[in-house]
Amino acid sequence: MRKTGSFALSTGSSTQERERAMPDDGNGRRVRILLVEDELLIGMDLAMILEEWGHTVEGPHRTPEQAVEAARSFGPDLAILDVNLGRGTTSAPVARHLDEVGVPYVFLTGYSSGSRAEPRFECENGILRKPVDTAELRAKLSEMVARLDQA
Template structure:
């Protein structure tokens, strides 16, 4: 699973949660540029994308590429669905702080896609 998260502490926490769920983690990618590069490099089957990255960047371009390639993804945001671009709101959205039970449900849902 690719993790896109610009805050190191949060990325480490998410990685730990994912490891506990049996996921192999790629990343974290900490910027929009790193996220796009990771998506283009492939090597994962699911992605977890923090919406707002440093310097006013977002993970929306990475999400567009993932959608084009048919790779399931979910967003993580502290702003609810209003923080996600309207055309991408059909993807699962996890609220920060991440609830491990909700994360497990989303991972299971993505794995079925």
């Protein structure tokens, strides 16, 4: 079976596309971001957006083991973690490692707010719901980077 797909590529010609590509993380500061997302297309899309904003992205990593190893070698400034990594696996081990080394993170989830199926995850930076709104993601990154700068 052959699978095909198409993606719209930005030429960067419109004002909106140029604004999307500008880093907007509080100080125009570019950061190193660990991305953990088991759904490959979502992960690739998020990585592309973050890189367009000028950030360096490691990932998407699809398993906790890959993500923890990447965190050790990459040395991220912050991380974006999908809560549910499929097959009964969560990003809890990654969050624990990041807590140990002092790297802030935000969770992503496809669960609706208050869903009984949603694992109970909490962190200082909260949870973003999928599909991720880019304005909300930018605002969250700005907030996280501002805290990094205060530390």
